[in-house]
Amino acid sequence: MYVIKVPLGVRSYTISIGNQLLARLGQECKRLYLGQHCAVITDRNVAARYGEVAVESLKACGFEPTLITVPAGETAKSLKMVASCYDQLAEHRLERKSFVVALGGGVVGDLAGFVAATYSRGIDFVQVPTTLLAQVDSSVGGKVGINLKAGKNLVGAFYQPRFVLCDLDTLETLPVREYRAGLAEIIKYGIIHDVELFKRLEQAMPKLLQRDPDTLSSVVARCCQIKAGVVGQDETESGLRAILNFGHTIGHALEAVSGYGKLLHGEAIAIGQVFAARLSAELLGFPARDVERVAAVFEKVGLPTHIKLNPAQREKLFEAMRHDKKVSEGVIRFVLVNKIGQVSFGQAVPLDLVEKVLAAPPVQAASTEQSAGANAAHSVLRAPHSAF
């Protein structure tokens, strides 16, 4: 088991990554002296598989849990669903010492976290992410929120969990498309902060796609470690944390244009990362060869790297981008990549360049065999160049 600390002063917490952790949920809550009444918020699919284990674990440790089930999918991140959760928490007499467990993927974590952040002016909450994407990204760092018609995550808070429990066993039942979408965030960590992780992914992708336990646990742990380091330095995204949005400016806009849920978040940001790499080639001299390497890794996973838009869709995309929270006073800013493992945030990008790259044909991905210098044996957890 890996245990990673997110260093945030009095709000510090740990992420545990390993197998058979779900059954230890109750014990972990007890260790932190959480209140007696609690709600496990989950979606219908996850409830069927893991709801009972979670609830029984809590009961066995003396807690009084209630199970709140929301529909699966991005549409659950709505004010309507928030209102329904509030009512159920009140009905089950949750009060300020009570807590919420988010059991599920990113949607459940974002929704349940927002409910916890605002119910009774904020009650404790615990993240039990059951998808790869949630384990390496959304469950860590305290970003919680819901969508408005006008944009994704337009409403939310920075609200840290008391702890995160990543039970890798829950990934066994994850549909292959969702698993692959999670790998898009993993590749992101390589590009933004860790060239050794990126090289390892170029080599070890077959093992990761097979969900090999050792590869999976060390890679998930490394990603959490990188995210914890970034969040520890910039909790509320006043600067550095923006690097985690690499690929997300176009990614979020694509999700909005395609209708939330049609394109998975991981699929949208795979396209977004390749797009950002191409902008980086134009603006920062990021090598064309490395643009191809980036595209190649996503292709190995089976993720999209390009999207063809008609003029109407393109206009809709621009409209959506203008509502992105990273748009400040009308200027579109991107996270761009200088070299693999190092990015710069807040880069102003001219609109006509965005349009030009959107209209360009897809990148021809490099075959990985040609990407020299990769060393799969090098442990990503001991990357010597890494600041955290």
Next chain:
Amino acid sequence: MYVIKVPLGVRSYTISIGNQLLARLGQECKRLYLGQHCAVITDRNVAARYGEVAVESLKACGFEPTLITVPAGETAKSLKMVASCYDQLAEHRLERKSFVVALGGGVVGDLAGFVAATYSRGIDFVQVPTTLLAQVDSSVGGKVGINLKAGKNLVGAFYQPRFVLCDLDTLETLPVREYRAGLAEIIKYGIIHDVELFKRLEQAMPKLLQRDPDTLSSVVARCCQIKAGVVGQDETESGLRAILNFGHTIGHALEAVSGYGKLLHGEAIAIGQVFAARLSAELLGFPARDVERVAAVFEKVGLPTHIKLNPAQREKLFEAMRHDKKVSEGVIRFVLVNKIGQVSFGQAVPLDLVEKVLAAPPVQAASTEQSAGANAAHSVLRAPHSAF
């Protein structure tokens, strides 16, 4: 003009109390380098009187304000109204560097503050309280929130404003019933923390009721100073801050039972404070004579000190109390008064005593002429026994 600091580290801010301050709103926002786009959230009554001054002041300083008007009254503190505000902020392209101005009473401040706390994961906000209650209480300290059917303020956050502007001129047009309700919070500060303030109120109430500018400004400033001191020591109500809830446990329940808005908050907590004083007499030996003095001050203002309930209402009241956030694991806890100027929070009160006092006849209020030792000339701003 009085300027009082709320000491909260990086979230510290000032409360300015004086005349003709509203027209300086834009300058104050500029001084803090707030973003260009902003929304002034207000209610219909306040919009008619002060909306234009606020908007013009902002425009004159280069800001781009939009005016959002909500219905007057407690019913505006709803999720539905929050959703409507979100949509209007998105429509007017407010983003993370934008800000919200809450222009109005406690309802507007709570609603607009909650919207600001959650829009785009939290944007800047400014409190411009225009009622006495909001100036001495709700605009200071960062409690924001809305009501659920299950209870008042069940949803909310601790979210501090960037500054508070109390323009005493806005009190001139305040209806007398609302003005009196605000005095209930002012009396509270005397009871919980400042016997000299209490004595001054016993003496100077006629002047306060006439809205005498000097009396009003020094009393409002003293209340803000007390509140700032308490909040500075305990921002999120893990302990001391609970003393500010003196009279609120029964008060909130009465509001819920009577239907929000029928009984003004100040009226409900006037009854609640006398009720808490009576419980204190039973449990802490608080002198019967002082229970009478407490009742007498509220009566001087013209506030209710007692409510007669039928058995059905009493049951409803108990049900409402059980949903109060100050209820922890089923035990009803009150803030009780040891002596005027000193209270204890978290006092467990047996349910049968609550019932007994609820059924008892009203307190016979003491006439103020008999309350010896009061010294109206003593400045409440220099109360020598005060820690803040």
